Amino acid sequence: AQSVTQLGSHVSVSEGALVLLRCNYSSSVPPYLFWYVQYPNQGLQLLLKYTTGATLVKGINGFEAEFKKSETSFHLTKPSAHMSDAAEYFCAVTRLDNDYKLSFGAGTTVTVRA
Amino acid sequence: ETGVTQSPTHLIKTRGQQVTLRCSSQSGHNTVSWYQQALGQGPQFIFQYYREEENGRGNFPPRFSGLQFPNYSSELNVNALELDDSALYLCASSLGASGRFNEQFFGPGTRLTVL
Numbered sequence: 001a002q003s004v005t006q007l008g009s010h011v012s013v014s015e016g017a018l019v020l021l022r023c024n025y026s027s028s029v030p031p032y033l034f035w036y037v038q039y040p041n042q043g044l045q046l047l048l049k050y051t052t053g054a055t056l057v058k059g060i061n062g063f064e065a066e067f068k069k070s071e072t073s074f075h076l077t078k079p080s081a082h083m084s085d086a087a088e089y090f091c092a093v094t095r096l097d098n099d100y101k102l103s104f105g106a107g108t109t110v111t112v113r114a
Numbered sequence: 115e116t117g118v119t120q121s122p123t124h125l126i127k128t129r130g131q132q133v134t135l136r137c138s139s140q141s142g143h144n145t146v147s148w149y150q151q152a153l154g155q156g157p158q159f160i161f162q163y164y165r166e167e168e169n170g171r172g173n174f175p176p177r178f179s180g181l182q183f184p185n186y187s188s189e190l191n192v193n194a195l196e197l198d199d200s201a202l203y204l205c206a207s208s209l210g211a212s213g214r215f216n217e218q219f220f221g222p223g224t225r226l227t228v229l
Contacts (some may be wrong), residue, residue: 004156036220043118043204043220044157090156100147100170100210102218106155 006105023091118221137205147212
């Protein structure tokens, strides 16, 4: 079985500051890892994904994440927060041999202060 | 190219009733997955349909059932509604083939309230 833990249900940052959202996973086999963003009253939009290859992955809207196998982590960062980054962010995992099921973390709500 | 659409957007039912939610997959996609997202939680996998057959199921009771049609659109049916079924129901479509990763594209969801 696989699972995801997102540390911190709420994160508040100032506009222009670093955004750091933490995600740790457990999986008995090599995982595929994802970050999704959800704006109010909308569905999920894929920010970025790690499947194989380079462990630092870049996504949309200036976000990036690094897969660290030794730490079982996939933290999401953005160097400079924008007001439009206010949303809920979900980390998710699936497995090469079970790729139909995405397992999501509980989510982190990001607020951006002017 | 049309994205994933869901209907209705909002729905209010009473306990014990039955509900049907609908999803139209993205053009060219043959796989639909359904997720339940309770308030303040991450989405939970309900089941997936691939070429009209159920292709995996999460930890949900049998009163949650589904269908996929030849045009790959899908329905989620929930019988004997309970208060805890109140949630946002998300549909995601993908171009499926077992054994390899297929990105899922999500619809906007249907907000179900059970009173």
